[in-house]
Amino acid sequence: MTTIRAQVQTTLTTAADALHGEEIARTRLFLQVGWIIAVVVVGAVLALPGDPRIGRALLAIVAITVLGSFWSYGQLRIPSNYDARQLNVLAFAAIVSGELGILYVGIFSAAPLIVALGVFFFCRTEHRASAIGVYALAALSHAVHSTLVISGLIPDPGFSPVRADCSVEAQIAGQLILQQLYAGCFFLARITRKTSLKAIDQLQKATRLAAQRDAQVAELRQDLDRALKIGGPGRFTGHRIGSWELGTVLGRGAMGEVYEATHTKTQQVGAVKLLRRELLSDPHHVERFFREVRIASQIDSPNVVRVLEASSPSDQIPFLAMELLRGHTLGEVLRAGPLTGARLAGMITQIGGVLELARAAGIVHRDLKPHNLFLTEDGVWKVLDFGVALLADTSGTLTQGAVIGTPAYMAPEQARGETVDHRADVYALAAVIYRCLTGRVPFVAKDTPALLYAVVHVMPLRPSAFGPVTPQVEAFLALALAKSRDARFQTADDLVRHYAEADDNALPPELLERARMLARRYPWTEPEKLAPAAAKVAR
Numbered sequence: 001m002t003t004i005r006a007q008v009q010t011t012l013t014t015a016a017d018a019l020h021g022e023e024i025a026r027t028r029l030f031l032q033v034g035w036i037i038a039v040v041v042v043g044a045v046l047a048l049p050g051d052p053r054i055g056r057a058l059l060a061i062v063a064i065t066v067l068g069s070f071w072s073y074g075q076l077r078i079p080s081n082y083d084a085r086q087l088n089v090l091a092f093a094a095i096v097s098g099e100l101g102i103l104y105v106g107i108f109s110a111a112p113l114i115v116a117l118g119v120f121f122f123c124r125t126e127h128r129a130s131a132i133g134v135y136a137l138a139a140l141s142h143a144v145h146s147t148l149v150i151s152g153l154i155p156d157p158g159f160s161p162v163r164a165d166c167s168v169e170a171q172i173a174g175q176l177i178l179q180q181l182y183a184g185c186f187f188l189a190r191i192t193r194k195t196s197l198k199a200i201d202q203l204q205k206a207t208r209l210a211a212q213r214d215a216q217v218a219e220l221r222q223d224l225d226r227a228l229k230i231g232g233p234g235r236f237t238g239h240r241i242g243s244w245e246l247g248t249v250l251g252r253g254a255m256g257e258v259y260e261a262t263h264t265k266t267q268q269v270g271a272v273k274l275l276r277r278e279l280l281s282d283p284h285h286v287e288r289f290f291r292e293v294r295i296a297s298q299i300d301s302p303n304v305v306r307v308l309e310a311s312s313p314s315d316q317i318p319f320l321a322m323e324l325l326r327g328h329t330l331g332e333v334l335r336a337g338p339l340t341g342a343r344l345a346g347m348i349t350q351i352g353g354v355l356e357l358a359r360a361a362g363i364v365h366r367d368l369k370p371h372n373l374f375l376t377e378d379g380v381w382k383v384l385d386f387g388v389a390l391l392a393d394t395s396g397t398l399t400q401g402a403v404i405g406t407p408a409y410m411a412p413e414q415a416r417g418e419t420v421d422h423r424a425d426v427y428a429l430a431a432v433i434y435r436c437l438t439g440r441v442p443f444v445a446k447d448t449p450a451l452l453y454a455v456v457h458v459m460p461l462r463p464s465a466f467g468p469v470t471p472q473v474e475a476f477l478a479l480a481l482a483k484s485r486d487a488r489f490q491t492a493d494d495l496v497r498h499y500a501e502a503d504d505n506a507l508p509p510e511l512l513e514r515a516r517m518l519a520r521r522y523p524w525t526e527p528e529k530l531a532p533a534a535a536k537v538a539r
Contacts (some may be wrong), residue, residue: 023126027087028076030121031069034094037114038066041101050104050159058100065093091122091134099141106158107146108171112178115142116185123189135186139179146175234259236274241319242309244272260324263308270308271325275318295386298361303354303382327377329384330432331370338467339436347373347436348499350381351429355492359422366420368428369409370435407451408441412483415455423485426495430480430488433499437473438466442481456483462524474524475515476502482518 041062045055068090098115105111119138123131148154149162150171156162162171234249234257244261250271251258261272309321330347333339339347351373358365365372365386372384407415411427414420431442442460445451463469463477476498482488489495501507 031073038062051157054104061097065097088130095138103157106160108162109160116181120185120189123186124193139182244321269324271322273320295363299357301354301357303350327375329371330373338439344436347381352492352496354383355425365425368425369406408443412456415452426492437469438463459522459524461527465527472502472505472507478515478518
C-alpha cells in the first residue's frame with residue numbers, strides 16, 4: 001500500500017491513510033463487478049419487454065459509464081492517481097444508470113436493491129461530501145419518480161408495474177421502506193468506515209507501543225550488561241596514572257576501561273580511560289588509542305568531551321583523562337518515549353555542529369548511536385567515543401579491513417566494508433533521528449549478516465507507522481537514509497537545515513521530488529501484518 005502523492009503523502013500517517021489502499025483495491029473490484037452487471041443489463045434490455053425510449057437511454061448511459069470505468073480502472077493501477085473526488089462523475093453515472101434501470105423494470109420491483117448496494121459502496125468513500133451527494137442523488141431521484149407514479153401524473157413505465165388493485169397507502173408505505181433502505185445503506189457505510197478507522201488506529205497504537213518497548217528492552221539489556229561490569233573497583237583502582245588517582249570503574253568497552261579519577265594536585269574530578277592490558281602488545285590497538293587522543297585534541301567544541309590530560313607514547317600505560325560527565329545518554333533518554341519537538345531539534349543542531357567540525361578536521365566518527373550521545377545535566381549534548389574514528393590521513397590498516405561500528409546505525413557503504421567519509425556520520429545521525437521519532441531502531445534482524453544485508457538493500461519500516469511523523473519529515477528521512485551516499489544530504493549542515501525545513505513543513509519542492517523518486521526505487525518497508533490486518537478490518 002505504498003502511495004506517493006504530490007508532496008510525498010504517506011500511506012499510514014493516520015488510520016484514514018491506512019484505509020486508502022483498501023479503498024483503491026475495493027474500487028477496482030467494484031468496477032469489475034460493474035462490468036458484469038452492465039453485461040446483464042444489456043442482455044435484459046434486449047431480451048425483456050419495456051419502454052424502448054428508456055431502454056435506449058439506459059444502454060447509452062451504461063455504455064458511457066463502462067467506458068469511463070475502463071479509464072478509471074487503468075488509472076488505479078498507479079495508486080498515486082487515485083482521487084475519490086475524480087470518481088464522483090463515475091458514481092453519479094452509475095446511480096443514473098440504476099435509476100433508469102428501475103424505470104425500465106418498475107419502481108415497485110426489486111431493481112432498487114442494486115442501487116442501494118451501490119449507495120453502500122460509494123458512501124464508504126473518504127470524502128464525506130461525495131458520500132452525501134451520491135446518497136442524495138439516489139434517494140431524491142427515486143422519490144421524484146415514485147411520487148409522480150403514485151400521484152398518477154405519469155404511468156409506471158416499467159414492464160413490471162405496480163398492481164392496479166394496490167392502494168395508494170400501500171404504495172406510499174412501500175416507497176417509504178425503500179427510502180429507509182437507502183438511508184440505512186448510507187449510514188451503515190459511514191458507520192462501518194468510522195468503526196474501521198477506530199480499529200485501525202488502535203492497532204497502529206498497539207504496534208507503535210510494541211515497537212518502542214522492543215527497542216527499550218534491547219537497550220535495557222545492553223545497559224544491564226554494562227552495569228554488571230561497572231560500579232566497583234577495577235584492576236587499577238588506587239593507582240596513580242599521570243596526574244590522576246583512579247577510583248571505581250565507570251565503564252568498560254572493547255578497547256579499555258574508564259575510571260572515575262581525582263587530580264592529585266587540584267582535586268578536580270575527571271574520567272580516565274585506559275587501554276586494556278591485553279591489548280598493549282598489539283601496535284594496531286595502541287595506535288588506535290593514540291589516534292583517539294589526537295582526534296579529541298583536534299575538535300574544539302563544547303559538544304565534545306573536554307580532554308584534561310593525555311599520555312605520551314613513552315608512558316607505560318596509555319591513558320586519556322577527560323571531564324566527568326553527569327547526565328544521561330540518548331539511549332537512556334529514549335526510555336521515557338520518543339524525542340520530538342524542540343528537544344530533538346536542539347540535539348540535531350548541537351550534534352550536527354560537532355560533525356561539521358569533524359568534517360573540517362578530516363575525521364569520521366563511524367559509530368554514532370544513541371549510547372554515544374550524552375545529554376549533560378546542563379542540557380548540553382556531547383559526542384562520546386571517538387575510539388573507532390577514522391582520520392583522513394590515516395590508512396585503513398588499523399581496522400584490518402573489518403566492518404567497524406554498530407550495524408543498525410551504519411551507512412550502507414560502511415556495512416559493505418567500503419572506505420567511508422563524513423557522509424557516513426550524516427547517515428548515522430539520520431538513523432538516530434529515525435530512532436528518536438519512531439521509538440525503534442531503523443533495522444532489526446535475527447543475526448548480524450541479516451542486519452547488514454537489510455542496511456545495504458532494504459529501507460527501514462515506514463516512520464509514520466510508528467509515530468506522528470509528518471509527510472515532509474518522512475520525505476526528509478527518505479533522503480537522509482538513502483542507500484547511495486550521493487543521494488543523501490552531503491553535509492551535517494545540510495541535514496540540520498533541511499530537518500528544520502521539514503519540521504516547519506517547508507521543504508523545497510526539488511527535495512520533495514527527489515524524495516518521491518527515491519521512494520519509487522526504494523520504498524519504505526511496511527510493518528508486517530499491519531497492512532493486511534488493516535484491510536481485513538476495513539472489510
